[in-house]
Amino acid sequence: MTGGAPTPAPSPRHGEPLTNDEPLTNGEPLTNDEPLTNDEPLTNDGPADDDFGRRPSRGRLRHRALLYASDEEFREIALAYLADGAAAGDVLVAILPEARRRLLFAAPGDAAEGLGEIEILDASDWYGGPTRTIASFHERGRTGWWGRGRLRVLTEPPWEGRSPLEIVEWQRHESLLNVAFAATPTLLTCAYDIRAVSGDVLAGAARTHPAFTDAAGEWPSPSYTDPAAFYAECNRSPLGPPPLAAEHRRFCTGQLPDVRRFLSGRAERHGLPPDRRLPFLLAANEVATAVIRNGGGRGDLWVWATADELVCELADPAARVEDRFLGHIPPRLDRPTEAAMWAVRCLCHIVEIRSDARSGTRIRLHVRLDAPDAPVTQG
Amino acid sequence: MSTLGDDGLPLPAAGPDAVSGSGAMRRPAEAGATADAAADAEAVAVAVGEMRFGDHLALAFTGDEERYAVLAAYVRDGLRRDHKIIYLADQEDADAVLDRLAAAPAFAEADVDVREAAADGRLAPRPVIEAFMASGRFDPDGTVELLGAEIELALVQGYRGVRITGETSFSLRGWPGTERFREFEHKCQGAFRAPGSRAMAICQYDRRWFGDEQLRLLLACHDGLVRVDDLHDDGVLRITPTFTPPGLALSGAVDESTLPALRTALAVAARRDGHLCLDLSGLAFCDTEGLRAMLETRTSGDGLDRQVVLRSVPGYLALMLRIAGWDRLPGVFVEEAAT
Numbered sequence: 001m002t003g004g005a006p007t008p009a010p011s012p013r014h015g016e017p018l019t020n021d022e023p024l025t026n027g028e029p030l031t032n033d034e035p036l037t038n039d040e041p042l043t044n045d046g047p048a049d050d051d052f053g054r055r056p057s058r059g060r061l062r063h064r065a066l067l068y069a070s071d072e073e074f075r076e077i078a079l080a081y082l083a084d085g086a087a088a089g090d091v092l093v094a095i096l097p098e099a100r101r102r103l104l105f106a107a108p109g110d111a112a113e114g115l116g117e118i119e120i121l122d123a124s125d126w127y128g129g130p131t132r133t134i135a136s137f138h139e140r141g142r143t144g145w146w147g148r149g150r151l152r153v154l155t156e157p158p159w160e161g162r163s164p165l166e167i168v169e170w171q172r173h174e175s176l177l178n179v180a181f182a183a184t185p186t187l188l189t190c191a192y193d194i195r196a197v198s199g200d201v202l203a204g205a206a207r208t209h210p211a212f213t214d215a216a217g218e219w220p221s222p223s224y225t226d227p228a229a230f231y232a233e234c235n236r237s238p239l240g241p242p243p244l245a246a247e248h249r250r251f252c253t254g255q256l257p258d259v260r261r262f263l264s265g266r267a268e269r270h271g272l273p274p275d276r277r278l279p280f281l282l283a284a285n286e287v288a289t290a291v292i293r294n295g296g297g298r299g300d301l302w303v304w305a306t307a308d309e310l311v312c313e314l315a316d317p318a319a320r321v322e323d324r325f326l327g328h329i330p331p332r333l334d335r336p337t338e339a340a341m342w343a344v345r346c347l348c349h350i351v352e353i354r355s356d357a358r359s360g361t362r363i364r365l366h367v368r369l370d371a372p373d374a375p376v377t378q379g
Numbered sequence: 380m381s382t383l384g385d386d387g388l389p390l391p392a393a394g395p396d397a398v399s400g401s402g403a404m405r406r407p408a409e410a411g412a413t414a415d416a417a418a419d420a421e422a423v424a425v426a427v428g429e430m431r432f433g434d435h436l437a438l439a440f441t442g443d444e445e446r447y448a449v450l451a452a453y454v455r456d457g458l459r460r461d462h463k464i465i466y467l468a469d470q471e472d473a474d475a476v477l478d479r480l481a482a483a484p485a486f487a488e489a490d491v492d493v494r495e496a497a498a499d500g501r502l503a504p505r506p507v508i509e510a511f512m513a514s515g516r517f518d519p520d521g522t523v524e525l526l527g528a529e530i531e532l533a534l535v536q537g538y539r540g541v542r543i544t545g546e547t548s549f550s551l552r553g554w555p556g557t558e559r560f561r562e563f564e565h566k567c568q569g570a571f572r573a574p575g576s577r578a579m580a581i582c583q584y585d586r587r588w589f590g591d592e593q594l595r596l597l598l599a600c601h602d603g604l605v606r607v608d609d610l611h612d613d614g615v616l617r618i619t620p621t622f623t624p625p626g627l628a629l630s631g632a633v634d635e636s637t638l639p640a641l642r643t644a645l646a647v648a649a650r651r652d653g654h655l656c657l658d659l660s661g662l663a664f665c666d667t668e669g670l671r672a673m674l675e676t677r678t679s680g681d682g683l684d685r686q687v688v689l690r691s692v693p694g695y696l697a698l699m700l701r702i703a704g705w706d707r708l709p710g711v712f713v714e715e716a717a718t
Contacts, residue, residue: 339703
């Protein structure tokens, strides 16, 4: 059991009146002087300031879930949404699975043809890993999208074939978007096919998206949960012990070259492709360094493989870490210490952190053995 | 070794596989070093602090900073070991040479003093023209004999060894006999390597003065090249100063255990004004703290910002820089290694 969102879905499409007090068709001004509602220090800067401390055009994220029940409904709402954006001069981006792209863009003479320039990305490429997806979003936004105006994204994250852990982490991802891109001029609409996704996923969508939307308008999600609370909830499910088959090592200062040699050998034995071993070692080394330097000075590590993952858990029995979106938010250049755990998360598929005063800190790194997990942000 | 040059001396074999003589085992790459390949050879050149009796090495430099970094360490080590040091100067007088040596980093916190050593004869700087051209004509055999006599005298005086270094630029002036300079170098090679030798030598070659082919032939008359001492080498991380461009070459791994050494070396390098080039081609591993330490040298020192050039950055480090966003810090120039 890996936690998740047990709260039942509030069936937003029917439970709430379709009051539409914020028409989405009118392009929001790019300079939004509205005070930021979120007082998290991590969140009030939006995209990292550029190299000279100037901020990109200020804005505010609007992050909505679009629940649809048929292809026609999806097509109608999506095209209207993109057409509104085109009319408003928004930067248009569609991140969709192939079947959805076909619905919108395949047929010649399609309604989508009149929309002008739309950047179309493949959802299975885009949603490679929760942190890498934020990294790509940040990078693309910073270098292209946000500089050109308001960004209007239509996306459909894939949920099929996700493991229970992945579902939790992708839900966490949806919640983190509200923090990471809070102050960006972004209208982000995430589509959910209610025929295909589970009730858990829909419940999660209601808790991670501040609003719902459909053809008629937008209304607040009643079960929207503050990202910090949602984050803490995701961390509440306990981490099981490493399996008996896991190999164990202790480490302390001066032993990291040996640790890397050991892990490199295990990565090879368990079939991690050669080009992904060094990123794995970099991630594990980074965590071990934090244990030695900031934590209790010595730690334990376990390494094992599952059917499709190489897993390395590093434990510091003596120290607790403050995990408030730790490593989830693109680091600011003037806060280099935030970069280490961000790098760890970018280098891995999923990183789980559990920390409390009683049993210390455990950080579990998951690296996929099969998929080409190119840990590269667009550069 | 059957080919003879126009001066009747055997020509060095070209190519990396060529080895010459008995001294080749210790440093195989230099035996066939060409001027072009000299840069490669430097990777395996002997650190000045590792020199032993019998060594006859060439210091091929392109700037005085590099030159005196090596020579000052050579002189300092000699004084510490109670060696007699003979410095044959050409382009500057003895006094200027002493100033240069004393100002080099090797003497910054040393327990020996250049001026004191010169005053009591342990360090003898003298003009090469006096030593080698006394008869008005440069005579290779005579000069080798003269050096032999100097060495013997020093040993009789109780010195535990003799260190000789000489500038070679005088050989380019067309003085009588200097057309036989390569013959002289060749004979020195035999003389220093004699069994029981308690002497060593560094011949100084200014790359800017010698033609490539000429330099190649001359360097081949030596056991190899000498290079500056590493700033640090603990078996995990090696840090070596570089001079053109100024900076550091790192090889091995930077992690929590070697980070303090890196920080120290960077602090030393950052004392110098101007941009800093870090050659990372040999860096097999580096954590984010290590990268940060390198990039922080942009703003250290006396507040003047400098550019940090990361040269031959391995792919994994380029990835880390990109992930952290540090490749777009102002003042950072990332030059990826060719793959």
